Amino acid sequence: MPLVETDAIVLHVFDYSETSRILRLATRDAGLQSALARGARRSKSRFGSALDLFAEGAAQLHLKDGRDLQTLSAFDVTRSRSELGEDMGRFAGASALAELVLRFSGADDVSVALFDVLADALDRLAAAQDEEASEATLSGAWRLVAELGFAPTIDSCAACHAPIDIAGELPFSHTAGGVLCERCARLYPGGRRLPLEARRAIGEWAQGGRLAQSDPRATRAHQRLLREFLQQHLADGRPLRAFDAWEQGALVAR
Ligand SMILES: [Zn+2]
Numbered sequence: 001m002p003l004v005e006t007d008a009i010v011l012h013v014f015d016y017s018e019t020s021r022i023l024r025l026a027t028r029d030a031g032l033q034s035a036l037a038r039g040a041r042r043s044k045s046r047f048g049s050a051l052d053l054f055a056e057g058a059a060q061l062h063l064k065d066g067r068d069l070q071t072l073s074a075f076d077v078t079r080s081r082s083e084l085g086e087d088m089g090r091f092a093g094a095s096a097l098a099e100l101v102l103r104f105s106g107a108d109d110v111s112v113a114l115f116d117v118l119a120d121a122l123d124r125l126a127a128a129q130d131e132e133a134s135e136a137t138l139s140g141a142w143r144l145v146a147e148l149g150f151a152p153t154i155d156s157c158a159a160c161h162a163p164i165d166i167a168g169e170l171p172f173s174h175t176a177g178g179v180l181c182e183r184c185a186r187l188y189p190g191g192r193r194l195p196l197e198a199r200r201a202i203g204e205w206a207q208g209g210r211l212a213q214s215d216p217r218a219t220r221a222h223q224r225l226l227r228e229f230l231q232q233h234l235a236d237g238r239p240l241r242a243f244d245a246w247e248q249g250a251l252v253a254r
Contacts, residue, residue: 008058100145175188
């Protein structure tokens with residue numbers, strides 16, 4: 001069994017047997033992995049309290065070909081990100097980002113860049129003020145979408161690729177994967193219309209920029225747009241539970 005040492009982020013944890021835990025890990029060098037942490041529930045576990053949700057650390061994994069469940073032998077925490085557990089908005093946002101990675105990447109999608117974007121998005125969310133949590137989550141999600149190769153087209157027509165330079169609203173089609181010129185819009189009925197401000201925000205976020213979004217109605221519109229986009233481009237028809245909880249939580253909070 002080859003031993004792999006790699007940075008890893010805990011995306012999901014559940015108890016297994018009286019003494020152990022099973023983790024879903026995003027790793028920097030070995031894609032997405034499920035791993036058994038033997039003895040992790042014992043009070044004197046060698047893992048200590050390291051295996052908390054969203055924690056990042058140096059993991060030692062024994063990988064076996066053809067196995068779905070690998071063995072975790074060590075996890076030395078470098079960032080606990082405990083702030084994410086202290087606020088509902090941050091926790092729900094981090095869960096939505098984790099779900100995005102869990103659902104849309106696999107063990108074969110080894111991407112250092114995707115790992116780094118996830119790590120940075122979680123760091124920013126952990127450092128966000130309570131009222132910035134929604135925006136930090138939106139920005140992290142669009143960056144992950146871009147890294148997964150599905151960034152929406154926002155400055156040219158997604159169908160005919162003609163450059164678009166209109167300050168007002170533009171038709172946006174999830175099917176086409178971005179904004180449309182008025183001519184192509186007729187071929188893609190049922191989309192939304194996006195104001196310039198919203199297009200700017202998405203473009204900025206997808207590139208890792210920061211853009212304060214203080215209008216709650218705009219935040220809700222962004223959440224809805226992102227959900228529809230994910231459903232169209234990435235999902236397999238199964239509900240995105242953590243994403244839904246985040247979206248509904250943000251509604252309840254206001
Ligand atoms: Zn067009």
